[in-house]
Amino acid sequence: MSESPTTPDDPGVAPGTRDRDRRRTTELIGVAATGVLSAVMIGFVLLYWAQNLPVAGELYAGFRSFGRGMDAILGTNMFRHPFMWQSMATGVLIGVVAPLVGTFLVHREMALIGETLAHTAFAGVAVGFLLRATTGWDGSLLLVALVVGILGALGVQWLTERTDAYGDVPIAIMLSGSFAVGTLVISYGRGLTGINIEGYLFGNLAVVTVEGARLMAVLSVVVAAAVALTYKQLLFITFDEQAARVARLNVTGYNTLLVVLTAVVVVGAMQVLGVILVAAMLVVPVAAASQVARSFRETTYLAVIFGQLSVIGGFVVAVGGGLPSGGSIVVVAIAIYLVAIAASGSSMRAVTARG
Amino acid sequence: MPPTVVDLDDVTFAYGDTVAVRDVSLTVESGDFLGLVGPNGSGKTTLLHLMLGLHTPDEGTVRLFGAPVGEFDDGSRVGYVSQRATDRGGAMPVTVRECVTMGRFAHVGHGRIDAADRAAVADAMETVAIADLADRLLSELSGGQQQRAFIARAIASDADLLALDEPTVGVDAESRDAFYALLDRLNDDGITIVLIEHDIGVVTDRADRVACLNTELFHHGDTESFVESDALADAYGATGQVVEHHHHS
Incomplete structure (x- = not known):
């Protein structure tokens, strides 16, 4: 009855076990490297924030000279500029939290939610522009986008509770509806102020403001902590919602949490990726990870690692070629996805040949 | 005497205007093996959902382990x-061990899975004879093996x-026979079982009680x-009568 994967030429130790240990080590190294990178980036944002304080000021100066050193070694003109570090910090953190949340969205077949909430957040940016133009208020556009995005998330959740499914139709209405409102608000506001909306549509490293990077740092810590705390519940609900209800998990509560976390990630990621491409970061690294992962935990780890590689690779392409960051990151992510498909195809062949 | 596990009193439930379950009263006592039979669309799944609290009855009351x-x-x-548990298993990269460990989640809440939880998971996989498949993806297993993993999840939770x-x-x-032999063993160990099954023969062979449903209860x-x-x-x-009834109304 058992179908254990032992091979005819099995030399004592099951090769499966050795493979698994090697995979685990590789993943842990990747996750640890991602963690260190994120910590350094959050560290930079904090130091930049606190640079006028005594100790932080010295550390910040150290960071700057480290950047100049990197430029000297690499022959670039990038790491000496604080604004580039802000963008890199935002990008690196997106590469962690978007696939983290996306792992649950993709496997609940809720990928379109990310796209919808991006468009809702876009309406939020437009409302923020209008507020600035008409009231003289000079707060953060992203904060407005965050509020509108979260309201949109709760709206989507309310709709799905009533229609009993994450159906295409209410989601599509929400998606195009909020984009329509955004465009109306922007054309109305254009007469009142010069609006550069393109950066928010297609993503641009230069769009990342100091506040934007700070917001992303705070949001990333919140999102990562929330997912770490509710990983088990989100996994159970994603895998078998009815059984999770029978086990008396607060399914509605966790669903709402997941949708709100998605809105938070989307707003943070919108600066670098752009409204139109932001959902790709929720979906593509997860799709790549699911091709090769041997467990759900591994899917999560690999998605974060692939997300990080996409961001770093995309930055290299964007800076090297003077191209928009959003498109560059997504193209690299899709390249990784194609490699993952090829790799899973060859491992499937190996399994079939062995089995 | 142990309390009644499930107690339905005069329960009616409709999806919009379509009545799925009408005036059903039945009890499941501790240690029962109840087979729930009836034609397609007779409300069996709805009745099970009512028992578990997945639906709220329009009329009547449902008690589970003595509590509303x-x-x-x-x-x-x-x-x-x-019914569709195995569909999900095929779509998502989840190992047998991860699936069975979910049975511990109701116990640990937001806490960590500890050694005792892992031991309960290992025991449950042992009980249904899938310990050797622990680190395989569910999607790589046969339907029978997947069902064993879901049963192990329930055992791990001490259901x-x-x-x-x-x-x-x-x-x-062949796997079906082995699966039902496993259910017999679990029932002998004192686990109460409610089983929806379209194969009447299986029910009359295995179950000690039968509820026969077609919107209303025909036998209990x-x-x-x-x-x-x-x-x-x-x-x-x-x-046929129900359809005829609809034509007249």
Whole structure:
């Protein structure tokens, strides 16, 4: 009855076990490297924030000279500029939290939610522009986008509770509806102020403001902590919602949490990726990870690692070629996805040949 | 005497205007093996959902382990294997061990899975003879093996009640026999079982009590009296009457 994967030429130790240990080590190294990178980036944002304080000021100066050193070694003109570090910090953190949340969205077949909430957040940016133009208020556009995005998330959740499914139709209405409102608000506001909306549509490293990077740092810590705390519940609900209800998990509560976390990630990621491409970061690294992962935990780890590689690779392409960051990151992510498909195809062949 | 596990009193439930379950009263006692039979669309799954609190009745009351089902909060006591459970297993990269470990989640809440939880998971996989598949993806297993993983999840949670909705659809005959032998063993160990099954033969072989449903309850009692009664023919014949009734109204 058992179908254990032992091979005819099995030399004592099951090769499966050795493979698994090697995979685990590789993943842990990747996750640890991602963690260190994120910590350094959050560290930079904090130091930049606190640079006028005594100790932080010295550390910040150290960071700057480290950047100049990197430029000297690499022959670039990038790491000496604080604004580039802000963008890199935002990008690196997106590469962690978007696939983290996306792992649950993709496997609940809720990928379109990310796209919808991006468009809702876009309406939020437009409302923020209008507020600035008409009231003289000079707060953060992203904060407005965050509020509108979260309201949109709760709206989507309310709709799905009533229609009993994450159906295409209410989601599509929400998606195009909020984009329509955004465009109306922007054309109305254009007469009142010069609006550069393109950066928010297609993503641009230069769009990342100091506040934007700070917001992303705070949001990333919140999102990562929330997912770490509710990983088990989100996994159970994603895998078998009815059984999770029978086990008396607060399914509605966790669903709402997941949708709100998605809105938070989307707003943070919108600066670098752009409204139109932001959902790709929720979906593509997860799709790549699911091709090769041997467990759900591994899917999560690999998605974060692939997300990080996409961001770093995309930055290299964007800076090297003077191209928009959003498109560059997504193209690299899709390249990784194609490699993952090829790799899973060859491992499937190996399994079939062995089995 | 241990409390009644499930107690339905005059329960009616409709989807919009379509009544799925009408005036059903039945009890499941501790240690029962209840087979729930009836034609397609007769409300079997709806009745099971009512028992578990997945639906709220329009009329009547449901009690689970003595508590009104809406207030029942010890989710670890109930293991549920839904009709489409294995569909999900195929779509998502989840290992057998990860699936079975979910049975511990109702116990640990936001805490960590500890050594005792891992031991319970290992024992549960041992009980259903899938310990050697622990690190395989569910999607790589046969239908019968996947069902064993879902049963192991319920065992790992120390469930007193196991609710199964057509668990052997798409499972080959040999694995089915082994699967039902496993259910017999679990029932002998004191686990109460409610099983929806389209194969009447399986129910009369294995279950000690039968509920025969077609929107209304046609029989509820021990298996022998069910075999001797006309409940089955009445329930299956009733489908025609219901349709006729709709034409007139």
